[in-house]
Amino acid sequence: MSDHSGAFKHRWFWYAILTVIGWAGWALLLKLGSEEIPSEVSLFVQNAGMVPLALIILTGGFAKEQGSRKGIAYSLANGIITGLGVLALLAAYRSGGNTSVVSVATSLYPLVTFALPYLC
Numbered sequence: 001m002s003d004h005s006g007a008f009k010h011r012w013f014w015y016a017i018l019t020v021i022g023w024a025g026w027a028l029l030l031k032l033g034s035e036e037i038p039s040e041v042s043l044f045v046q047n048a049g050m051v052p053l054a055l056i057i058l059t060g061g062f063a064k065e066q067g068s069r070k071g072i073a074y075s076l077a078n079g080i081i082t083g084l085g086v087l088a089l090l091a092a093y094r095s096g097g098n099t100s101v102v103s104v105a106t107s108l109y110p111l112v113t114f115a116l117p118y119l120c
Helices: 005-009 011-034 039-048 051-059 069-094 099-106 109-119
Strands: none
Touching: 005 011, 011 039, 011 069, 011 099, 039 069, 069 099
């Protein structure tokens, strides 16, 4: 029998586990918040919550390299698309969708990513 503990020794594995935990908590809190406040307010407050982290990154020297304009444009487009996606997710939660079903259904997005190269 092969040793499957090799992944436990790599930092990427633990970062991936933290991502799963973070995204699960994000989905749960997003659902709970969407029951209490409108979608647009929720999106604004969620993004406002990222400001302290952005300030830490800027002042902590983590963002020393500004990067290319193309990279910045892609990142801004990513933020816009993500914001639209979050608004759609909030609409799904607010319309009475079951949190478990909505979260699993929306997590199928890698299928779109997988199909895009074949369509282009």
